[in-house]
Amino acid sequence: MKIAFLTPEYPHPQVVSSAGIGTSIKNLVEALVKKNMKVTVFVYHQERNAILEEKGLTIHLIAKKPRRFFTWYFYRKQLQNYINAVVKTENISLLEAADWTGITAFMRLNIPLVIRFHGTDAYFCKLEHRKQKFKNFVLEKIALKKASAYISPTIFTKEETAKLFSLKPDKIKVVPNGIDLQNFKNETPTIFEAKTLLYVGTLIRKKGVLELAKIFNKIIEKEPLARLILIGSDTADVKTNTASTYKLMQDIFSDKAKEHTNYLGKIPYTEIVTHIKNAHVCIFPSFAETFGMVTVESMALQKPVINTNMGWASGIIDDGINGYLVHPTETKLYVESIIHLFNDENLCVKLGAAARRKAEHNFNIDTIANENINFYKNVISKS
The missing domain is CATH 3.40.50.2000 (Glycogen Phosphorylase B;)
Structure with a gap:
């Protein structure tokens, strides 16, 4: 089983920027690699294209091609084609993506997709009592509805996101983020x-x-x-x-x-x-x-x-x-x-x-990595 992650950030000297999402993903990635799993990380919205090889880990930096119109759509299709090609050559079994702005909306992926709740724009808008852009909600809903399963770091986030997007709670696994x-x-x-x-x-x-x-x-x-x-x-x-x-x-x-x-x-x-x-x-x-x-x-x-x-x-x-x-x-x-x-x-x-x-x-990342692995296996077996 080889797992891939799609993320806008990842802590690495050659990645444009990173914050909480990147840190939580890196903690999990490093724990998976220690368990002798092969992992691929696709980092989008980068300044250049590059492939970085590290022990047990391959990082793909993916730049955005400028478009005159509908950049949000064509970049998703660009990512889709790139990911599907790498999935085939690297024999990847499952892709995990973040929920923010529905990056996987309109993608047709050749492997199961798990979306982890790092926080949708809709989720934060509700908590902050502010209006969300309609386009953002549509993209997030399309992305979430197409996923095979979901992971939430807390029960609260699970319940709120399920209500916002009418998701089936039994498809959402609660697994907290962990640290080494x-x-x-x-x-x-x-x-x-x-x-x-x-x-x-x-x-x-x-x-x-x-x-x-x-x-x-x-x-x-x-x-x-x-x-x-x-x-x-x-x-x-x-x-x-x-x-x-x-x-x-x-x-x-x-x-x-x-x-x-x-x-x-x-x-x-x-x-x-x-x-x-x-x-x-x-x-x-x-x-x-x-x-x-x-x-x-x-x-x-x-x-x-x-x-x-x-x-x-x-x-x-x-x-x-x-x-x-x-x-x-x-x-x-x-x-x-x-x-x-x-x-x-x-x-x-x-x-x-x-x-x-x-x-x-x-919050021991070693134990949490095992929970994630078991969940990934279950999703793959049902796909």
């Missing part, structure tokens, strides 16, 4: 920079960063030595047509909060682990996610984490046991939870240890 726990070890969980808050993720409205600014304003009033570290790419804000979401955050920050905030921008992935270890508390007040890789990584590094109390997060954190769940708009409760952790080191250590156990039990 060997890469996320913290030998000194009691050593950290006191009263340091850490946020890792894109600076975008849907991730609750504007609420984070309000929260930190209150924190700095109660804890004058507190610090906030922000890591991630800045983005434009669609709602206000502002070029920088960080600029919107700065407009919210008090003068004291600005002095104690350090925005590092996008940094190498290896450096993020160090920042998580150094943090006192990790905070992710997002309004819209499907999973949240950095939450699991922080838990594995034995950090007390405060996440949103929305559906997907409850599949990761057990409130009060291995972290806290608080709605992003509940500023007062967020502040109280953070201050409580700042003033109780034993509680931080206790929550961190419980978080590590949860990560080991639920």
Whole structure:
């Protein structure tokens, strides 16, 4: 059995860019390769065509040919023809693709297609209470309806996506995203920079960063030595047509909060682990996610984490046991939870240890890879 992935991103020096989707796919790919499986990754929307060979892994970079009209359609047909040709020469058994904007719509593939719920545009529009472009919904629905089966990282994402697109729940397998726990070890969980808050993720409205600014304003009033570290790419804000979401955050920050905030921008992935270890508390007040890789990584590094109390997060954190769940708009409760952790080191250590156990039990990529393999085999056997 040889598996292929179709994705717009993948962490590799020769790939244009990558974020959470790419990281979760790479974690799985590396685990599959360790189990002696051959894997192919098709990365679209690249600047050039190239084939990269690595141990047990072949990466195809696929550039987009410019078209005068209907580029969205012809590029899908271009991808279809390319994939089908490689499927034949490499004897690939199954293709997994992401759901975002329905990249597989109008493709006629010669092997079973599994779509993993990284989050459709429709899903995020519903969570953010914003209107979706009709074309995006149509493309996503066509793509999803043509798939042989689906994988969802949480029960919440499964249920919401099934309702949005009228999918049969029994065709959706819930398998969480996983991490290589060997890469996320913290030998000194009691050593950290006191009263340091850490946020890792894109600076975008849907991730609750504007609420984070309000929260930190209150924190700095109660804890004058507190610090906030922000890591991630800045983005434009669609709602206000502002070029920088960080600029919107700065407009919210008090003068004291600005002095104690350090925005590092996008940094190498290896450096993020160090920042998580150094943090006192990790905070992710997002309004819209499907999973949240950095939450699991922080838990594995034995950090007390405060996440949103929305559906997907409850599949990761057990409130009060291995972290806290608080709605992003509940500023007062967020502040109280953070201050409580700042003033109780034993509680931080206790929550961190419980978080590590949860990560080991639920998000070990070795175990999760086996779940994926068994699911792939089942889909292939029924096709």
